[in-house]
Amino acid sequence: MTSAEQPASPRKKVGRRPGSADTRLVVLEAARAEFAARGYEKASMRAIGRAAGVDAALLHHYFGTKDRLFLAALEFPVDPQMVVEQVIAGDRATVGERVAGFVLGLWEQPEVLTRMLALVRVAATTEQVAQLMRGFVQEELVRRVAVELDVERPELRTELMISQIVGLAMARYVIGVEPLASATREELLPLLAPTFQRYLTGE
Amino acid sequence: MTSAEQPASPRKKVGRRPGSADTRLVVLEAARAEFAARGYEKASMRAIGRAAGVDAALLHHYFGTKDRLFLAALEFPVDPQMVVEQVIAGDRATVGERVAGFVLGLWEQPEVLTRMLALVRVAATTEQVAQLMRGFVQEELVRRVAVELDVERPELRTELMISQIVGLAMARYVIGVEPLASATREELLPLLAPTFQRYLTGE
Numbered sequence: 253m254t255s256a257e258q259p260a261s262p263r264k265k266v267g268r269r270p271g272s273a274d275t276r277l278v279v280l281e282a283a284r285a286e287f288a289a290r291g292y293e294k295a296s297m298r299a300i301g302r303a304a305g306v307d308a309a310l311l312h313h314y315f316g317t318k319d320r321l322f323l324a325a326l327e328f329p330v331d332p333q334m335v336v337e338q339v340i341a342g343d344r345a346t347v348g349e350r351v352a353g354f355v356l357g358l359w360e361q362p363e364v365l366t367r368m369l370a371l372v373r374v375a376a377t378t379e380q381v382a383q384l385m386r387g388f389v390q391e392e393l394v395r396r397v398a399v400e401l402d403v404e405r406p407e408l409r410t411e412l413m414i415s416q417i418v419g420l421a422m423a424r425y426v427i428g429v430e431p432l433a434s435a436t437r438e439e440l441l442p443l444l445a446p447t448f449q450r451y452l453t454g455e
Numbered sequence: 456m457t458s459a460e461q462p463a464s465p466r467k468k469v470g471r472r473p474g475s476a477d478t479r480l481v482v483l484e485a486a487r488a489e490f491a492a493r494g495y496e497k498a499s500m501r502a503i504g505r506a507a508g509v510d511a512a513l514l515h516h517y518f519g520t521k522d523r524l525f526l527a528a529l530e531f532p533v534d535p536q537m538v539v540e541q542v543i544a545g546d547r548a549t550v551g552e553r554v555a556g557f558v559l560g561l562w563e564q565p566e567v568l569t570r571m572l573a574l575v576r577v578a579a580t581t582e583q584v585a586q587l588m589r590g591f592v593q594e595e596l597v598r599r600v601a602v603e604l605d606v607e608r609p610e611l612r613t614e615l616m617i618s619q620i621v622g623l624a625m626a627r628y629v630i631g632v633e634p635l636a637s638a639t640r641e642e643l644l645p646l647l648a649p650t651f652q653r654y655l656t657g658e
Contacts, residue, residue: 376579376629386630394632405642411626411635412646418630419622423614426579427589427621429597432614439608443615447650 279304279315283325288380292322292387319392326384329367330358332393340400340452348449349441355417356437356444359425369425372418389414403454413451420444482507482518486528491583495525495590522595529587532570533561535596543603543655551652552644558620559640559647562628572628575621592617606657616654623647 282304286295297318301308315321323331339354340347359365375382393414398406424432449455485506489498500521504511518524526534542557543550562568578585596617601609627635652658 372625373579376576376625382630386632389630389632405634405646408634408638408642409646411632412623414632415622415626415635416619416650417622418625419618419620420615422575422579422621422625423618427585427592429589429592429614429617431608431611432618435611439611443608443612443654446653447619450649451646 280325283321329364336396340397349445351448352441352444409451483528486524532567539599543600550655551648554651555644555647612654
């Protein structure tokens with residue numbers, strides 16, 4: 253789902269060919285190493301390009317900005333920018349319903365669910381990954397959502413929304429408690445929507 | 456915090472002495488093995504006693520019922536029965552506030568927090584433990600809370616409350632996103648209480 257996953261066809265050849273499949277793998281590997289070593293905030297595109305033997309400008313051209321490269325490197329199943337544009341922005345009165353519908357719908361795609369649970373599991377047990385997620389979530393998700401909100405403590409409220417989403421994934425899919433695990437989207441939506449609505453708007 | 460952790464002094468001696476420290480360790484080890492092998496619902500006190508060389512009646516006398524033994528064996532940091540009696544039962548109009556205050560207060564005890572996070576981490580990565588937790592949570596926590604509630608789908612609503620609690624622990628302590636990680640109990644209580652209130656009472 254990340255826009256960085258399908259780079260446009262290469263136009264120039266300098267050093268490694270950034271558009272080729274094996275260069276892509278080398279870049280993603282270098283990115284994972286750099287993110288793991290320095291954390292999301294301190295990782296630099298320049299260092300990733302250098303490690304991969306790819307010119308920084310070309311790296312930007314084919315992988316976009318740091319957040320795009322991170323999403324691609326961690327195979328992050330959701331693009332925060334897309335979430336903000338398509339889910340958070342828009343009619344305030346129904347934002348809770350949109351968030352609940354989006355999240356429940358997302359998990360109905362097995363490959364997205366699998367990838368998300370893998371990330372939650374690794375973050376739960378590996379401090380380095382937890383730290384990476386923390387930086388990325390704060391910088392790229394919370395900040396972007398918070399700026400759209402017209403409430404006090406928008407970051408805190410955004411993170412409470414995220415905490416309900418993560419906990420729902422844990423309870424529904426990892427622990428698998430019944431009846432929550434088998435509840436349908438239609439059953440859960442009216443229970444969850446007001447929670448998200450209140451966190452995001454205070455209503 | 457579990458009442459089963461300090462057995463009364465032994466009065467009889469049959470087979471192993473159930474009150475002695477090493478018998479206690481043998482019983483807890485046998486309990487962990489039985490729970491792991493058969494899951495919470497199917498594990499039997501009789502089999503645990505047999506494996507530990509302790510008479511089933513004495514096992515009951517010193518460790519109480521199956522749920523008590525489970526709490527002791529997994530060093531579960533919270534006693535669901537106590538939670539229901541002290542937190543859920545009582546004035547319906549303020550139950551959300553009581554749940555939020557209880558949870559946030561609980562985590563201010565470092566040893567409880569550490570143990571709880573350890574359980575969440577293991578459950579997140581080990582299907583066997585997740586399955587154990589599922590059985591225990593459904594049988595001993597959800598059922599007991601749900602019976603106190605006067606709403607439709609009380610089990611589902613109880614599990615949504617639990618999902619918010621688990622997710623809060625993940626976001627606040629495991630991922631550690633700011634400002635949530637540093638928010639005080641006083642800042643979080645008014646944001647969380649209405650969520651729990653609505654899940655548990657529909658208001």
